Amino acid sequence: MPSPKSEMQKFGAKYKLIGKDYPTPDLYAKVTGKSKYAEDFRVDGMLFCKLLLSPVPHGRVKHLDLSKALAMPGVKAILTQDDLPAPADSVTDLGVTIKANTQGEKALTMEPLYQGEPILAVAAVDEWTAAEAIEKIDIEFEHLPFALDPLETLRPRGPNPRVEGNVWVEEENSPPRVGVLKWKEEDFAPAKYGQLPMGKPQEEWSYGDLDAGFKNAALVLDETFVTPDTSHQTLEPRTALAYWQNGKVFLHMGTQSTVQTLAGLGRWLNMDRSQIVLISEYTGGGFGSKATGYIFAIIPALLAKKANAPVMMRISREEEHFIGRARPGFQGRIKAGFAKDGRITAVDMYAIGNNGPYDEAGDVGASGEIVSLLYQPPAMRWRGVTVLTNTPPRGPQSAPGGMQGIVMMEPILAKAARQLSLDHVAIHRINSPEGKAEWGPASNGKRAHATSAFLKEAFDRGAEQFRWKERVAQPKRSGSKVRGVGVSSSCFFAGSVGYDGLFVIRPDGRIAIQSGIGNLGTESLSDVHRVVAEVLGVPWEKCDVIWGNTSKNLPWTCVSGGSQTTHAMTRAAHAAAMDGKQKLQEIAAKTFGGTPEQYEVGNEKVFRKGGGRSLTLAQAAQRAIQLGGKYDGHEPPPDVNKYTKTSIAALAGQGLVAAAKDKYPHDGQSFSYVASFAEVEVDLETGKYFLTDYLAVADVGTVIHPKALSGQVLGRSILGMGHAMGQKWVFDPQYGHTISRRFYHTKPPTILDVPTGMQWAALDIPDPETPVGARGIGEPPVGGGCGAVLNALSDALGDEVFRRAPVNLDTILTSLEAGRPMQEPLTAFI
Amino acid sequence: MKEEIPPSEREATSLRLSRRNFIKGVIGGGVAASSAHYLFRASSLLGESSAPGDRLLTLNVNGQLRRADVMKQETLAWTLRYKLGLTGTKLGCDRAECGACTVLIDDVPHYSCSVLTHTVRNKKVVTIEGLANPDGTLHPVQQGVIDEQGFQCAFCMSGFILSAVGYLKTHPNPTRAELAHGLSGNLCRCQDYDKILTAMMRGAENLRKVSRA
Structure with a gap:
């Protein structure tokens, strides 16, 4: 049943420009092909470079002979880790010195920690010559033990992904270092029953009376849930072009930020940022993976210096898979108590994040904070571990951690609604934050609060526009097809101050x-x-x-x-x-x-x-x-x-x-919120399902540019849906090799995977803590896109089909036949 | 000899050649030390004399006859981007997965990463740079993007637009669902499908108005 076409929403009643559509100043160049992305620039005498990537998930170069490659006509220079500046300390905007992390990621390495990690780079007159030169390099690797699955390395005698260990250890006044975290054999007992083992966490916090919350609950659910690792897959790979003039380096690259990318480049090159010119007028997608550039951009910069000529480093799709970042998959477990009316009484949450081998992604920590805000449990404990593995490095992806937390929590809310015979919108609404809602653990006896929250209003608006009650009342089954409707809460941090x-x-x-x-x-x-x-x-x-x-x-x-x-x-x-x-x-x-x-x-x-x-x-x-x-x-x-x-x-x-x-007052932390509604139709004979309708209602404060906002609300929703509908990483566990390395192996949703008439709305209620009233929107819809689809699927199929995402047709067919979830419940990368 | 080959067979030949080229690329690439795809001779770019095996071809691109030294294994995407300076055609995957490199060949959308340049002799190639009128008037489909603020990062945009222009030549009055099928060979990672479809529908409407006038 299609929802009624939302009448044209009008925004900005009291403004001339705010809340109105207009053609953006970059649009004409984009539409005529005149916009230049990094690979579109040409410089006289430009060389090309190719990378030699690690064939092993963990190893050490034990023999390297470059002589045959260097002797080739047309080969101009070869860059190895010996040519890289030593990791430099950095000074923040506030004058605080951050000590260099000597165990962090480098642009090139002789001790690769994942298959596909760049070892060296060859600059030559063309790519053909550079690739031939790489074939002529005599290189041998010593193989070292590797770990892909966090649970595997947490076992008492499990392999470590790095020689030094499997987790980052934080100590005061020094950079983080890699250390060892192992759980006891008995900690793994729950794994036999498909439940997440919960050994010693790295971090934990709590507030409220957890025991009383569970004791007074009418219903307690304890669910393990696994979320997928998903590549950012920006359509523009992280290609970069560099040249030097008068001691300055000029870098053409795709990056999300302009000014903020200079600091990273300065640190990686160990140069003053006044000596770096960054040109990035157009960037082919980021989603967090190019937030402040990427370390590999220094490869063409240093090669250009060494070869004394401009160097273009084009990154192929497969190389992009290895170095282009991904969202950490979670192995998580939540125990939640509910009162009869659906109100949450307590939440006990445990999250294990798969980090890859390098710098820690903040996803695990953010997951607990977002769950505490979005579902407002009066008592909550959060525990988390971020585990290093020999898989490509992770980084923040739209709604980092918040999305995974929401995806762990949403199936529980849907299950509770079924068991307590409650309406699904009602159980979301009753637990929604409002006003200056509190979030996170207490610090100095006081919990932090949000600037504002109008999520309940978003659910009211959405339920009406989606005709929720009518849809729920309709028959589900029609021949071999079964229909399901689902709803999800969603939110994320949405604004900083002081620029x-x-x-x-x-x-x-x-x-x-x-x-x-x-x-x-x-x-x-x-x-x-x-x-x-x-x-x-x-x-x-x-x-x-x-x-x-x-x-x-x-x-x-x-x-x-x-x-x-x-x-x-x-x-x-x-x-x-x-x-x-x-x-x-x-x-x-x-x-x-x-x-x-x-x-x-x-x-x-x-x-x-x-x-x-x-x-x-x-x-x-x-x-x-x-x-x-x-x-x-x-x-x-x-x-x-x-x-x-x-x-x-x-x-x-x-x-x-x-x-x-900006010195305007700002009481609280800004978040934006989304209420998501989805309808699916599943074919019980084939397991194939389609998303037939979707609505997202956004609480983002004042609307600035409606069309751009609609693109963010629906586009980020679909990014989330990809996690429900099929995207994941797969590895060969024997050799640690990546199997899902191209679009068709872990395909983002296409135009045929989503309804042709998706709906969105925005409340347009100004946030009281900011002069224009506007908050951000890139991240907040992501969790809802995934959560609403999962909940629509369980509405159609019941609670005994899946307990991990994505939900593929084989999951549906095998589980329906067996009458219980048939997928392996805990193992990563299946 | 090539001139006598009927169009259907020309297409078949080009497909065979493409496939062989890509199988070669796949073997050379893969897991190990290097990836042998993404190669090309930059000789003409660097102002040197043409490399052995290059052949001077005349191509019809955006209504102009353009001459370029082309390797026999060279893809149309390379020639357009690196020999003819038409960088509006983007490379997202170089292996016929994403559609960012879509151009029109005799009015039919093709992935230019998967077409060998020498197979398009005697054909008309249109890229994003060739869509607008020389006086600067945008093509109705381009205008649809401006009207509806279609696309986000726009790396996929030229491919989508040329797919739409090609599809609309044979389906001038599509429904949203039909046009979605016409565009389904193109990936947008910003996942801006709803707004893109709206912009392309507006483009179709603009096109019908122009055609009627």
């Missing part, structure tokens, strides 16, 4: 808005700056957004990831706009007399209230240059970041320079 806004009102009357946000396709790079035009009352057509090149004087900007940007940078844009407005008023008062408050800004003018003399923006910009000082950027605001100050100094004298740091 800078910067723009110049030029003497020609146009506004040059400096944007340090990356262009990964979310359109936040221009969307947030609509606030500048809105506040100043300037037509958008008079604004030019400058982005994607760190030599273009950009302001200090948040990482374009983790759903921060819309929140953080609308605040910064608002602060800069208020600074610009104040300066315009002051300039008018200096020019015509009176006080600044007697002047108003609007219609591309600053004018005396109630009529009288006025300056056009062009005239005001010329006056600003005459006045100098703070007006044209010669005196930057004292509190902006030093990175912004450098940019202001370069822009000084070009017009009225408006710049400010």
